[in-house]
Amino acid sequence: xxxxxxxxxxxxxxxxxxxxxxxxxxxxxxxxxxxxxxxxxxxxxxxxxxxxxxxxxxxxxxxxxxxxxxxxxxxxxxxxxxxxxxxxxxxxxxxxxxxxxxxxxxxxxxxxxxxxxxxxxxxxxxxxxxxxxxxxxxxxxxxxxxxxxxxxxxxxxxxxxxxxxxxxxxxxxxxxxxxxxxxxxxxxxxxxxxxxxxxxxxxxxxxxxxxxxxxxxxxxxxxxxxxxxxxxxxxxxxxxxxxxxxxxxxxxxxxxxxxxxxxxxxxxxxxxxxxxxxxxxxxxxxxxxxxxxxxxxxxxxxxxxxxxxxxxxxxxxxxxxxxxxxxxxxxxxx
Amino acid sequence: xxxxxxxxxxxxxxxxxxxxxxxxxxxxxxxxxxxxxxxxxxxxxxxxxxxxxxxxxxxxxxxxxxxxxxxxxxxxxxxxxxxxxxxxxxxxxxxxxxxxxxxxxxxxxxxxxxxxxxxxxxxxxxxxxxxxxxxxxxxxxxxxxxxxxxxxxxxxxxxxxxxxxxxxxxxxxxxxxxxxxxxxxxxxxxxxxxxxxxxxxxxxxxxxxxxxxxxxxxxxxxxxxxxxxxxxxxxxxxxxxxxxxxxxxxxxxxxxxxxxxxxxxxxxxxxxxxxxxxxxxxxxxxxxxxxxxxxxxxxxxxxxxxxxxxxxxxxxxxxxxxxxxxxxxxxxxxxxxxxxxxxxxxxxxxxxxxxxxxxxxxxxxxxxxxxxxxxxxxxxxxxxxxxxxxxxxxxxxxxxxxxxxxxxxxxxxxxxxxxxxxxxxxxxxxxxxxxxxxxxxxxxxxxxxxxxxxxxxx
Numbered sequence: 001x002x003x004x005x006x007x008x009x010x011x012x013x014x015x016x017x018x019x020x021x022x023x024x025x026x027x028x029x030x031x032x033x034x035x036x037x038x039x040x041x042x043x044x045x046x047x048x049x050x051x052x053x054x055x056x057x058x059x060x061x062x063x064x065x066x067x068x069x070x071x072x073x074x075x076x077x078x079x080x081x082x083x084x085x086x087x088x089x090x091x092x093x094x095x096x097x098x099x100x101x102x103x104x105x106x107x108x109x110x111x112x113x114x115x116x117x118x119x120x121x122x123x124x125x126x127x128x129x130x131x132x133x134x135x136x137x138x139x140x141x142x143x144x145x146x147x148x149x150x151x152x153x154x155x156x157x158x159x160x161x162x163x164x165x166x167x168x169x170x171x172x173x174x175x176x177x178x179x180x181x182x183x184x185x186x187x188x189x190x191x192x193x194x195x196x197x198x199x200x201x202x203x204x205x206x207x208x209x210x211x212x213x214x215x216x217x218x219x220x221x222x223x224x225x226x227x228x229x230x231x232x233x234x235x236x237x238x239x240x241x242x243x244x245x246x247x248x249x250x251x252x253x254x255x256x257x258x259x260x261x262x263x264x265x266x267x268x269x270x271x272x273x274x275x276x277x278x279x280x281x282x283x284x285x286x287x288x289x290x291x292x293x294x295x296x297x298x299x300x301x302x303x304x305x306x307x308x309x310x311x312x313x314x315x316x317x318x319x320x321x322x323x324x325x326x327x328x329x330x331x332x333x334x
Numbered sequence: 335x336x337x338x339x340x341x342x343x344x345x346x347x348x349x350x351x352x353x354x355x356x357x358x359x360x361x362x363x364x365x366x367x368x369x370x371x372x373x374x375x376x377x378x379x380x381x382x383x384x385x386x387x388x389x390x391x392x393x394x395x396x397x398x399x400x401x402x403x404x405x406x407x408x409x410x411x412x413x414x415x416x417x418x419x420x421x422x423x424x425x426x427x428x429x430x431x432x433x434x435x436x437x438x439x440x441x442x443x444x445x446x447x448x449x450x451x452x453x454x455x456x457x458x459x460x461x462x463x464x465x466x467x468x469x470x471x472x473x474x475x476x477x478x479x480x481x482x483x484x485x486x487x488x489x490x491x492x493x494x495x496x497x498x499x500x501x502x503x504x505x506x507x508x509x510x511x512x513x514x515x516x517x518x519x520x521x522x523x524x525x526x527x528x529x530x531x532x533x534x535x536x537x538x539x540x541x542x543x544x545x546x547x548x549x550x551x552x553x554x555x556x557x558x559x560x561x562x563x564x565x566x567x568x569x570x571x572x573x574x575x576x577x578x579x580x581x582x583x584x585x586x587x588x589x590x591x592x593x594x595x596x597x598x599x600x601x602x603x604x605x606x607x608x609x610x611x612x613x614x615x616x617x618x619x620x621x622x623x624x625x626x627x628x629x630x631x632x633x634x635x636x637x638x639x640x641x642x643x644x645x646x647x648x649x650x651x652x653x654x655x656x657x658x659x660x661x662x663x664x665x666x667x668x669x670x671x672x673x674x675x676x677x678x679x680x681x682x683x684x685x686x687x688x689x690x691x692x693x694x695x696x697x698x699x700x701x702x703x704x705x706x707x708x709x710x711x712x713x714x715x716x717x718x719x720x721x722x723x724x725x726x727x728x729x730x731x732x733x734x735x736x737x738x739x740x741x742x743x744x745x746x747x748x749x750x751x752x753x754x755x756x757x758x759x760x761x762x763x764x765x766x767x768x769x770x771x772x773x774x775x776x777x778x779x780x781x782x783x784x785x786x787x788x789x790x791x792x
Contacts, residue, residue, distance in 0.1 A: 018634070114679050134681035135565040136635035144679075157683065158565030197565055223562040 020142055028327050030142045030151040033160040034201035042205055046170050048323035049316070055092060056319055065326050066095035072125040073099045074116075075154070076132040081290055081314065082154050082164070086129045089321035098125070113137070114144060121146050127329065128152070135159035135194075150328040158192050164289050165198035167320040169206060171313050172244055175285055179203065183241055185212040185232075185280075187270060188248035188297050189219045191259075195289045196248060197227075204228040214238035215270060218259040235270055239279040246287045247272050250297045263296050273299045277307065285309050362739065362782030363387045363402060369411035369743065373418055374715035375722075375732035384416060386739040389782040394735065407784075411743055414776060417714055418731050419451025419740035420696060421721035423619055424541075424595055425670035426688070427453065427484065429475060430468065431460025436672035436760035438472065441692065442481035444759035446778040446786035448693040449742035450668070452730055453482050454721070457489040458516045464489035464500040466508035473509065481785045483740070485725065487541060488513045490529050496520040499529055503536045511725040514541035514595070517642065523580060530588035539724065542581060543595045544602070545643060549573035554683045556644040560629040566683060569644050571599045578602055582609050582616075591615035593724055596669055598624055598643035600653030607662045617724055618662065620654050621669035622698040623689050623765070625707075627651070631765060637678040637685035638765040641669070655707050658716060665720045668695040672761020690761030694752065696744075697771040704772060739782035748774030 018036025023029040028041060037045075055063055071090040073083055083099065090097045102116065113132075120128070127150045130138050135157030142151040155161040169179075176182055184203055190196045190213045203211050204227075213220055214232045225231060232238030239245065250266060260266050272286065286298075286308045294300045303310060364386040371382045371394065378394070385393030385401055392398045422445065428436040445453050455472060457463030463472070469486040476484035488505030490513045492498045502513050513533060520526045533540045550573040555561040557568025578594065582605060585592060594606060597620050609616050623641065628648045631639040639645055657663040671688025678685045699713045708716075722731025729738045750756065752766050778786040 020634075112676065112679065113681070113684075132681065134683045135567075136683065137681035139635050140679075140681045156565075156681070158567075160565070194565055197563070221562040221568075222557070223559045226559050227563060 020139065027330070030138075030153075031162050031324050031328060032138045032142055032151065032153045034162045034165055034198045034205065037205065039205050039207070042166065042169065042202060045166055045320070045323050045327060046173060048327060049166075049170055049319040052092075052322040052326075053316070053319040055322070056315070061092050062094055063092065064094045066090065066093040066329055069095045069126040069329060070124060071095045071097050071127045071129065071325070072120055072123075073097065073129045073154075074120065074131070075099070075101050076103070076130075076137070077155070078103070079131055079154070081317075082131065085314065085317040086152075086154060086321050089318050089325055092318070093322055093325055095127075095325075098123070113140070117141060117144065121149065125149060127325065129154050131155045133157055152324060152328065155194055157194065158197070159194050160198045161194040161289075162198050162202075163317070163321055163324055164195050165202040166324070167313060167317040168199055168246065168287060168289070169202050170320050171287065171309055171316050172285075174316070175309065176243060179206040179208045181209050182243045183210045183212065184208055184244040184246065185214055185238055185242045186229075186246045186248065187214045187235070187238070187272065189250050189254060190215055190224065190248065191219050191221050192251065192254070193248050199246065200227050200229055212238055212242070216260070219254070235276050236279050239276060242280040242284055244285055244287065245272065245277070245280055246289075247292070247298050249289065249291065250293055267296055271295070271297055271299065272302050274301055274305070277302055287313060290314070360387075360405075361407070361784070362389055363406045364739075364779070364782065364784070365397075365406050365408045366411050366416060366741075366743070367408065369414045369416040371416045371733055372710070372714060373718075373733035374711045375418070375719040376734055378733060379711075384733070384741070386741075386779065386782045389739055391733060391735060391737050391739050391741075394733065409743075409777070413745075413747075415744040415746055416733070417449070417742050417744060418718040418733050419742050419778065419780065420449050420717045421452040421454070421725070421727060421731050422450045422668045422670070422692065422695060423454045423665050423721045423724065424456060424621075424667040425450075425453045425692060426458070426672070427455055427472075427670075428672060429459070430471060435674050435677070438475040438484060439479040439481075440758075440760040441670070441672060442476055442479045442484065443786070444690075444692045444757075445482040446780065447758040447775060447788075449696045449744065449775040449778055450692055451482055451740035451742070451778060451780045452727065453484045454487055454511060454725060455484055456487050456514060456516050458494060458518070462489050462493050463487070463510075464492050464494070464505070466504055469505065469508050469510055482780055485727070486510045490515040490533075490540070491520065491525070494518045496525065499525075499532060502533055502538055506536065506538050511727065512539035512541050512593070514543070517543040517545045519545075519547045523584065526581070527584050527588060530584065530590035530592070534589035534591075537591075539593060539726070540590050541593045541595050544574050544577040544581060546573045546577045549576065554640060554644070554687070555632050556629045556646040558629050558647055560633055564633070564635065564682075566632070571601050571646070571650075574599050574643060575601045575605060578605050582614065585609075585614055585616070592617075594618040596621050596624070596643060596667065597654065597657075597663060598646050598650065600650045603653050603657040603662055607657070610662065617664040617720075618657075619665040619667045620658060620663050621667050622691060622695050623669070624651065624654055625658065625666070625702060626698055627765060632682070635682040636765060637680070637682055638689065638763050640678075640682060640685045640687050641689055642687040655702070659708050659712060661712075664716065665724060666695070666699060666716045668692050670759075670761075671763070672759050673763045675762065678763050688763065689765065690757070690759045690763045692759055693757060694764065694766050694769075696742075696775065697773055698766075700744075700746075700773040701771060739779055741779050742775055743777040745774045745776050747772060750774050
């Protein structure tokens with residue numbers, strides 16, 4: 001029908017919306033989202049991480065890959081775990097690390113995000129690790145940084161948290177091996193979860209057998225199925241034959257905005273107790289991106305139990321983040 | 335005197351001696367010969383000479399008696415189209431209050447460069463257009479700029495706060511063509527009913543933009559596949575249809591005639607279609623960008639595609655096109671919202687919504703004609719006769735003897751690409767950069783004076 005119809009060319013954007021993650025040679029330059037990485041890059045990152053895990057076990061836990069480079073942790077939203085593991089990963093690669101914590105309120109005092117960025121860029125940073133409370137913030141920063149700077153998304157709004165999904169995939173691969181025969185269930189507040197979105201893309205890229213999300217309708221978006229998941233509203237049917245259970249953190253403010261009546265009711269229906277864990281496969285593993293609300297989405301005995309791999313996730317996070325940093329920095333040096 | 339805002343790169347001096355006007359000849363006496371004259375209001379579609387004098391159209395085809403043949407400005411327009419100047423029913427010019435984004439001078443120039451001769455300006459200025467003084471100020475600034483005519487749409491409630499009625503009667507007596515509360519909510523349904531009743535007393539046209547503040551709270555994109563994937567807070571279709579359905583329930587009890595501005599969803603088109611079948615006094619408009627773009631264009635967090643109401647699904651877009659073609663939707667607006675670059679330099683949810691749309695309004699509509707979506711007559715009617723009827727501008731939006739000499743000359747085979755250099759608006763916030771268009775506005779007359787000619791200095 002279209003005669004001379006031309007798709008819009010948005011300045012500084014290629015046709016593939018995720019192409020911005022790669023440099024002109026096709027190397028990974030920024031890690032903003034799992035989308036567009038495909039199985040090849042995801043596997044390459046996981047394999048590289050496997051190599052770095054031995055560094056972590058050594059007495060001198062350092063390799064000189066990023067010596068003389070500066071990594072800036074730019075956190076507009078508070079975080080302990082993610083920031084610390086990024087910091088450790090950078091230090092084990094021998095980079096200089098600068099932590100900058102800016103609550104979003106500080107930037108609303110007049111300085112725009114772009115101004116903040118320019119100021120830190122002027123300090124000769126080579127890599128930004130960014131966390132921000134708005135979806136798309138990492139893309140925005142990647143689009144506007146100096147050409148030599150790499151951007152790693154450490155969580156933007158409800159959109160993406162790619163290193164978390166990669167470390168989860170890494171943990172699952174180490175324990176379960178191949179993804180094809182696996183059933184994975186993500187439980188809880190999928191609507192507001194950047195972790196869940198990145199996990200969905202990652203596990204589907206790795207050809208997972210079946211991916212499920214479980215939660216009440218208020219916490220599961222209407223249009224989630226096209227992303228490649230099956231929706232369940234009931235734990236008993238949702239957890240049946242599942243190999244991996246991923247519990248999401250439930251924010252307290254969800255009660256105030258009318259998405260849930262009480263924590264108690266959520267715990268009764270969706271909280272992972274020993275009883276509910278019994279509905280999954282006997283060798284199912286339990287994961288949580290942390291920090292866990294014990295007694296809200298997960299029972300302490302499950303979180304600390306034999307099937308829990310929550311602490312392994314944390315230590316694997318360092319190796320995976322080292323891998324991502326090393327791969328992205330190798331793109332920008334070439 | 336108009337002050338030149340800095341760094342706009344446009345000469346903003348008011349046009350006192352418009353380009354193309356020969357010395358010693360009245361600037362509003364013109365013979366435009368050889369063009370294809372198109373006017374949906376009169377059904378005119380023929381090659382004819384057009385004669386302008388004293389701010390009016392004085393002859394079509396035959397030269398009128400007493401026309402000063404030897405002392406006129408002439409323009410040969412063979413192969414070009416001559417259409418009634420466009421009436422844009424909803425365009426923000428940012429003055430008064432947000433002159434860092436744009437001014438009446440910059441935007442009226444952009445308007446005439448887009449073939450628009452009348453701009454209807456909503457009241458969400460600062461101060462709010464809820465007093466006659468603000469309406470007069472706007473009119474005066476437009477006169478000083480000397481390009482397009484600007485007519486004001488007054489506020490429905492004081493300060494647009496949705497609590498107390500504004501002086502609607504005085505506003506319309508003072509020249510406001512309609513009243514509206516823009517997308518700002520009213521306190522309750524009782525106030526809505528009272529406002530409609532009061533407006534109906536004086537037969538004032540009411541414009542409403544249904545958008546429920548609680549359902550759209552924090553939302554910045556259509557609630558659908560794309561917003562779910564990108565993790566953007568969504569605005570569901572029900573944020574438009576729920577208040578629209580309430581409004582349609584109240585309307586018959588008030589006697590008011592209402593216009594639904596900027597319809598965005600298929601479900602809303604259906605509600606309006608049903609209301610029209612039921613004989614309710616209701617009309618509707620859609621923005622040109624909603625006829626072309628969809629949620630797909632917000633992919634990769636394109637801030638220039640952040641608009642309110644949001645760009646919805648392809649299915650919604652197609653329903654809007656169909657509704658426009660079959661007359662359920664009457665008019666097409668630019669929903670012009672010029673922004674300074676900083677307004678779009680932020681993560682998507684923090685960007686300000688809006689598109690700079692004046693200069694793409696007509697080209698986008700004629701592109702729909704090329705694609706077989708609309709007839710040429712329907713496309714032009716939605717931009718000229720329909721808004722003229724809506725706002726009671728009975729001497730505009732038509733090419734008839736005695737009508738206002740507001741006309742635009744179009745090259746139907748120009749082939750051009752929208753880029754930074756072809757845009758006149760102070761707002762560069764358009765997602766249409768890089769699009770190819772066929773039809774280009776060559777010259778525009780307002781009140782008989784040539785206020786724009788392509789290729790000449792502005």
